Amino acid sequence: MKKPRSLTSRERNLIAIYSQCQLGMTPRQFYAKWGVTHEEIAFICSRSNSTVRGWFKRDKSRRFPTAVDLRHLAVMDFLLEHFEEIPGELRSLLCPPSQS
Template sequence: MRNPRPLGQRELRLIELFTNCRMEMTPWEFYSKWGVTYATMAQLCRCDIATVSRWFGRGRNFQPPRHYHKWYLALADVFLEFYEDIPETLLNRLCPDR
């Protein structure tokens, strides 16, 4: 039998905060900040290298990244920048197989 936790005012405020949070980082910002290859960016964004190449292309070869690609990059940036500050319990929740 399913017994979900009820949503109180705190949880409703947090859901509102989360839904309005637009954490994004462009491929150019990430590439400029971190010494990564297109292959690493593809791995982080769960796409192929050709897709990453199109983000940096010009003219007909250009394709903008989707919101979820920029979200993955922003999340990776936070992870790389603040890894030592992330509490162990949160790390276990984010990466249970580490």
């Protein structure tokens, strides 16, 4: 088994920057910006359709997305805006082809 690589100070700084990153987009913001359905938002966030419907309710039974859900939507927004600008090699690392 190969020993893990030690982190450099540059890499530790990147971790510190990333840990403070407040990357997030609400389901309402994403829905308003892109012509998506609640089902597509559920697919992006790996949530059930009923969970996502709960995010859009306005009554006391309303559910709230997690920080992970907000990050998924922000990353998807970024990809929708910039996917073609990302070099192919980097796209392959970011979104590897499925190995069925």
